[in-house]
Amino acid sequence: MAYVGELGTGSTLYLESQDSQTIITIVATSPGQQQQASHSFSTGHWTTSPKLFRSLQGHIIQLETAQGSHLLLVQSHQIRPIETMPPRQTLESIPLQQIVQTPIPSMPSMQPLQPLTMGNMVMSMQPMQMSMGKMHLSMGTAATVTQTPQNNFCSQCGAAVAAMDKFCANCGHRLS
Numbered sequence: 255m256a257y258v259g260e261l262g263t264g265s266t267l268y269l270e271s272q273d274s275q276t277i278i279t280i281v282a283t284s285p286g287q288q289q290q291a292s293h294s295f296s297t298g299h300w301t302t303s304p305k306l307f308r309s310l311q312g313h314i315i316q317l318e319t320a321q322g323s324h325l326l327l328v329q330s331h332q333i334r335p336i337e338t339m340p341p342r343q344t345l346e347s348i349p350l351q352q353i354v355q356t357p358i359p360s361m362p363s364m365q366p367l368q369p370l371t372m373g374n375m376v377m378s379m380q381p382m383q384m385s386m387g388k389m390h391l392s393m394g395t396a397a398t399v400t401q402t403p404q405n406n407f408c409s410q411c412g413a414a415v416a417a418m419d420k421f422c423a424n425c426g427h428r429l430s
């Protein structure tokens with residue numbers, strides 16, 4: 255048997271009877287995060303449905319069990335038993351909804367890792383270029399292997415000749 259009630263301000267109270275234990279779980283949900291606190295009290299088996307009230311001090315859980323009546327005061331995330339019920343006129347009844355079982359929300363650290371969303375991020379593969387005055391730096395382009403011209407020299411006159419030249423342009427010496 256489990257019950258759920260809204261404490262307001264984003265907090266939800268879960269009540270669950272397990273054997274002679276009453277498990278009270280408060281789940282506080284705020285944008286971006288969820289806090290959960292569970293408390294266990296040895297109250298005995300419930301003999302009737304629990305009741306939830308809003309009092310001046312906090313929320314009050316009224317349990318009727320085989321061991322008698324139990325009052326639990328919920329203040330923020332602390333729960334402690336109290337002896338006497340505050341005056342009825344200061345209490346506001348909060349409806350409890352019966353649920354099959356307490357949906358124990360997974361703790362944030364227990365959540366499976368979500369795949370990283372890349373969103374609209376686009377990796378730019380374009381070559382990055384940077385110019386500083388006469389200095390020109392280009393990155394990302396294929397490394398340019400400088401083809402140094404084969405500077406041959408004419409064995410006859412010593413003039414520079416191209417590697418493909420068959421004859422020296424200066425003296426007409428046949429190049430091998």
Ligand SMILES: [Zn+2]
Pocket residue numbers: 408409410411412413422423424425426427
């Ligand atoms: Zn020559």
